[in-house]
Each structure stands twice: as structure tokens, then as C-alpha cells.
Amino acid sequence: MSADSSLLFEDQFLCSICLDVFTDPVSTPCGHNFCKNCITHHWDFNVPCECPNCKKRFKIRPELQVNTFITEMVSCFKESAQQRASSSSAQQAAKPGEVPCDVCTGTKLKALKSCQVCLVSYCETHLQPHLTVSVLKEHQLKHPVENQQGRMCMKHNKLLELFCKTDQTCVCMRCTISDHKQHEVVPLKEEYEDRKAELGKTETELQQMIQQRQLKIEEFKHSVKVSRENAGREIAEGVQVLTRLRHAIDRKQAEAIKVIQSKHKLIEKQAKGFIRELEQEISELERKGAELEQLSHSEDHLLLLQNLQALNAAPPTKNWTEVRVRSPSHEGIFRAVSAPLVDKLITDLKKLLPKTELRTAQQSAVDVTLDPDTAHPQLILSADGKQVHHADVRKNLPDNRKRFSTGLCVVGKQVISAGRFYFEVQVKGKTQWCIGVARESINRKGPLNIDPQNGYWTLGLRKENEYWAATCRLYSKSDPEKVGVFVDYEEGLVLFYDVDAAKLLYAFTGCCFTERLLPFFCPCFNQGARNSTPLIICPVNFTT
Structure with missing residues (x-):
């Protein structure tokens, strides 16, 4: 027998009053069949007597006749249903974590659907009436869930199908005309979608936080490795x-x-x-x-x-x-x-x-890049923001408040506001240059007085073998090709190293930093191509 004919056969043996398989089936004079107790109780409370199916009225309460044919067919049907249930139980018994059928006795089968009207979860067998009986077809079925009673309003005994945004709680339809009358209420599904979207966003943020912390762990492990x-x-x-x-x-x-x-x-x-x-x-x-x-x-x-x-x-x-x-x-x-x-x-x-000392300083290396919005119009910056040199042509650039208008200078994008900071600059081949750090608030529009009192802590070459740190003139027997700049914000230190010789060139000590600092660069005039070599921010190769 096909599935459709099986469903049709089953539908013929359901009492339209109790919606269950006939028990002691009897027939009315109009030819409709009911459970004996169902039709008896129905007529006890409904006068005059009428057929629940065709609504035919009887002046005198009719005498009910036992339908022996239906009785035998129902018996066969129940036996067949028990066999199907027994077969299904062996194959679909509910496993831990799965919702069991509320109707099954003995071994509970896995529920396929939950009815929001009946508040019952059904296995495949007990779900059939909801799929075949016209009245039950109108019930709302959904993915099986446990604790159906917990989805009912405790006050009105109605399904919690709405959400009150004002009180942030689930409510039933009757709640909206009593306790939550003036509140903002939306369908439960709508709030569910909104909250689910928020959860997705929160989950993404959590994953990002986890990844950030994992990266930090790797950074700490790398620091320990380098330190070791x-x-x-x-x-x-x-x-x-x-x-x-x-x-x-x-x-x-x-x-x-x-x-x-x-x-x-x-x-x-x-x-x-x-x-x-x-x-x-x-x-x-x-x-x-x-x-x-x-x-x-x-x-x-x-x-x-x-x-x-x-x-x-x-x-x-x-x-x-x-x-x-x-x-x-x-x-x-x-x-x-x-x-x-x-x-x-x-x-x-x-x-x-x-x-x-240099190796210790190099542990605080930061990837410094030049900020093009601060560069003097006659400075040429590389596309990667790592090189700068002077050109005779003045570019037409917007004169924003951050741009140097007179000094051939540019600052880095990276901010120094705490801890330690280190970067290296190649000065090989240059006849004049100046590098270091400067306060973020330095004057960029007029003449520059490059000394600590005005917010500059720099080292520069003015002429052959003559270096200047603020107003202090230094003499060097050899010219450094790569200079390292180290800042310890809390200790008030700015140190300059000859990287290749691992030699300290100059130290500003006892500084009192009260605001943010920026890396500072001045390639100076190109002097007719004699000083056209760019200042180059180099990746740090740890001293061995």
C-alpha cells in the first residue's frame, strides 16, 4: 500500500470529536461514525441533538447502533499501527540530546515536529494526524523543542509569541492588551533575527579578540625567544x-x-x-x-x-x-x-x-613610515613611505595644519606616547641630514629652532665629520652609515647609535616628555645633487 493510501486509510478511522482512532465505534442515523463515549457526551451537553459532522438535527435522541464492520477494521488498524510503531522504535529511538516524542509510551522515539497549539512533540507515527486531519493541519508545526509548557505565558496560559522591547521579555498576545499595552512589541521571530545578527557580530568581535590575543601570545613568545x-x-x-x-x-x-x-x-x-x-x-x-x-x-x-x-x-x-x-x-x-x-x-x-645596549634597544623596534600629509612640498617620498629626499621643484599641495611650510622636514605616522621605541635610518652617502624625534605640537609653519627646548631631540650632520646634537657639536673619526634612534618615554631618554659599529653617538638624558612624540626626518637641501641621496628607514637587523 502506498503512503498516500495509508494516510487516507488512517484518516477514515479517526473520530472527528476526539481526533483519535475510534473506541467502541457507533453510527448515527445519518451514517456518520463516532466513538460511543464521544457522541454520548456531545449530546449530553448539546440540545437538540445534531450530528457534529453534517449538523442534521434529531427531534428525539436517536438510538446508536454499534458498527461491527468499523470495530473490526479499527482493531486491524491498531494492530498495524503498533507494528509500525514497534518497527520505527527500533530504528528511530531518541538519542541523548534529541527531543523525544511526548506521546510514545515505553521507548521514546525521536520527535520530528513540535505543535505550538497542542504543545506536544510528535514522532513520525504520532505526527500523522497533524498531516492528514484538516483541523489539525491548521496547527503550526516547527522544529522539535523540549519543555513546551515553558513556552506558555504563566499568567494567560497562551503561547509566548511576541517580544516586548520596552521590558525586554517574551509575552503572549493577551499581555499586549494588559500589562504591555503601551509598550513596543514585535513578533518573536523578528526579535530573534535581530538578536541573532547581534550574536553574529558579537561572535565576530570575540573571534577578533581571540585572534588579537593569540597574536599577542605569539609576540610574547617571540620576545622570550629573542631574549633567550x-x-x-x-x-x-x-x-x-x-x-x-x-x-x-x-x-x-x-x-x-x-x-x-x-x-x-x-x-x-x-x-x-x-x-x-x-x-x-x-x-x-x-x-x-x-x-x-x-x-x-x-x-x-x-x-x-x-x-x-x-x-x-x-x-x-x-x-x-x-x-x-x-x-x-x-x-x-x-x-x-x-x-x-x-x-x-x-x-x-x-x-x-x-x-x-644596542641589542636591547633593538628589541623595541617599530615599523616607521613617513606621513605624506606632513612633508614639505619640495620633499619627495617613496611609495612605501620609507624614503625621502629633496627636489628643486615645489609641488602644489594643500597647506594643511600638519604640513611643514618652511623647514624641509617630515614626521612619521607612528606615535610615541609610552614605553620604548626604536627605528633605524640609513644616512650613507649624504653630506647633510637631521633625524630624531619631536613633539607632536611643534610649530610647522615658521622658522624651526631645532633643540629640546622647542620640542626637538635630534642628531644631524652639518659638514664633514661634524655632527650636532641640539647645540652640542660632536666630532667623529668615522661617518656612521646607519643611525639607530631609541626612545624610553618614561625614563626620559633619547639615544643615537652608530648601528654598524654598535657605538653610542649621543644621549639625551633626563628629558621630561609631557606629550606625544613623532619620528622626525630632515634630508636637507640636495646641494646640486651632492646631497640627493635619500634618508632611508631600514628594517632592523639585530646586532650580533
Whole structure:
């Protein structure tokens, strides 16, 4: 049997009063069938009696006849429906998280639809009346949902199908003519669409916030990685310097000890020679003294007189009065051998410390670009905002309040208002230039007095090997090709480095920054092409 014929067959066994399969079906004189209890109760409350289907009136309450044919067919239909339900249950039992059918007994099948009129969710089998019975077809079906009773107004027992924007709550139709009469009320679906759009926007914003924080995490991880690499490099270089120094100290110590010991051995050898001579003389004098003593006890007159002259003669001895063993002075030996080491250590530290400072400054590198709205009309900027040089032709540009009108200057787009800030500029090939940072509020329309009192912290080249930092003239034996500019806003520092030599060129200290700063650039006049090389903002390559 086809699905359509099955639905038609099922529709024929539904009581039009209770809208369920017949129970004890009976027939009226007009030929319509009803459940016995349904038609009996209907006539109990409706006088005169009439057929609910065709509206035929009966003067006398008719006697109802049991329809045996319908009774047998209903029995067969119920048995078939139970078999279909049993088969469906095995295949479509509701899983956790799915809405179960409210009509099923025993195993709950998965609900396909929820009726907003009946407030019941139906599986495929129990949904059939809503698909076939004309009265039930008018009911509004929707995607299955749980807790249908929770969708009813507690006060009026009506479906919550509207939304009060004034009180921000769901209401029923009757609420709009009582508690929410003067309020702005819209259909629930309309508010749902608006809120869903807001949720989408909020979700997008949340995703952006998540991505920003993930990028920040990666930035922190990169900072830790760079710091770890720098720390390892600093330790390696420091250990190398101190190891060389320790080895040098050990060598110089051995040399000093050897010199001192050599001097001591020489004195010791000289003293031993003198002692040996003195011991020999003592031995000779003791021998002669013994002979004299022996002779002095002799009774032999002749023997005494014969030997006395020989014994009285002085033995051959040395005059030791002026003989000295002078201890040599060891003072200054260690000082003499250690002085070169101290000089070498200082030299190594001078080489090592600037590199360390520069590497630390480079950790605060910022991608600086030039602001074309601030450039003097005779300056030429590259398309990427990284280069600037002077041209003899004055461009016709709008004279906005940010543009320099007299000084051949331009500032960067990036703002310095807190923390640390670092960028590098290539000045190779230029005969004049000036770079640094300046207050955002500097005067851009008249003559420029470039010094800290007027809001400029800069370093510049005026002529060969003559550099100026504010009003301080500096002299350099070599010209830097790339200059690094470092700002510590809170500490009040502006430092300038020769990047290639890792050398500090000049430091502004004790500055008091009270407003935002901007990177500052002045390529100066091209001097008939002698100074046409541009200032170039370079990517930072960390010093090794």
C-alpha cells in the first residue's frame, strides 16, 4: 500500500470529536461514525441533538447502533499501527540530546515536529494526524523543542509569541492588551533575527579578540625567544672575554712569579757563596786558635819561640765589613704585568657593552613610515613611505595644519606616547641630514629652532665629520652609515647609535616628555645633487 493510501486509510478511522482512532465505534442515523463515549457526551451537553459532522438535527435522541464492520477494521488498524510503531522504535529511538516524542509510551522515539497549539512533540507515527486531519493541519508545526509548557505565558496560559522591547521579555498576545499595552512589541521571530545578527557580530568581535590575543601570545613568545637568544649570546661573549682574561691573568701571574723567584734565587746563590767563604775562614781561624792554645800550654821554651812568630801571623781572611746581600725590590712587578690586562679588559668591555645596549634597544623596534600629509612640498617620498629626499621643484599641495611650510622636514605616522621605541635610518652617502624625534605640537609653519627646548631631540650632520646634537657639536673619526634612534618615554631618554659599529653617538638624558612624540626626518637641501641621496628607514637587523 502506498503512503498516500495509508494516510487516507488512517484518516477514515479517526473520530472527528476526539481526533483519535475510534473506541467502541457507533453510527448515527445519518451514517456518520463516532466513538460511543464521544457522541454520548456531545449530546449530553448539546440540545437538540445534531450530528457534529453534517449538523442534521434529531427531534428525539436517536438510538446508536454499534458498527461491527468499523470495530473490526479499527482493531486491524491498531494492530498495524503498533507494528509500525514497534518497527520505527527500533530504528528511530531518541538519542541523548534529541527531543523525544511526548506521546510514545515505553521507548521514546525521536520527535520530528513540535505543535505550538497542542504543545506536544510528535514522532513520525504520532505526527500523522497533524498531516492528514484538516483541523489539525491548521496547527503550526516547527522544529522539535523540549519543555513546551515553558513556552506558555504563566499568567494567560497562551503561547509566548511576541517580544516586548520596552521590558525586554517574551509575552503572549493577551499581555499586549494588559500589562504591555503601551509598550513596543514585535513578533518573536523578528526579535530573534535581530538578536541573532547581534550574536553574529558579537561572535565576530570575540573571534577578533581571540585572534588579537593569540597574536599577542605569539609576540610574547617571540620576545622570550629573542631574549633567550640574546641572553645566550651575551653569556657566551661575556664568558669568552672573561675566559681570555683569566688565561691571560694566569700567564701574567706565572711570569711575575718567575721573575720574583729568579731574583730570589740569584740573591740566595750569592748569599750561599758568601756563607761558604765565611765558614771556610771560620774553620781556618778555629784551627789556628787551637794551635795557639796548645802552644800556650807548652813548657818547651825553644819550641814556643820557634812557632810563635808563624802562629801570630794573621790568616788570609777577607774584609767583610762592606760586604752586603741586598734583597731586591719586588714592588710593582704584579702591577706592571696586570696593567695591560686591565687595559685589555676595559677595551673588551667597551666593545661588548655598546653591543649589548644596542641589542636591547633593538628589541623595541617599530615599523616607521613617513606621513605624506606632513612633508614639505619640495620633499619627495617613496611609495612605501620609507624614503625621502629633496627636489628643486615645489609641488602644489594643500597647506594643511600638519604640513611643514618652511623647514624641509617630515614626521612619521607612528606615535610615541609610552614605553620604548626604536627605528633605524640609513644616512650613507649624504653630506647633510637631521633625524630624531619631536613633539607632536611643534610649530610647522615658521622658522624651526631645532633643540629640546622647542620640542626637538635630534642628531644631524652639518659638514664633514661634524655632527650636532641640539647645540652640542660632536666630532667623529668615522661617518656612521646607519643611525639607530631609541626612545624610553618614561625614563626620559633619547639615544643615537652608530648601528654598524654598535657605538653610542649621543644621549639625551633626563628629558621630561609631557606629550606625544613623532619620528622626525630632515634630508636637507640636495646641494646640486651632492646631497640627493635619500634618508632611508631600514628594517632592523639585530646586532650580533
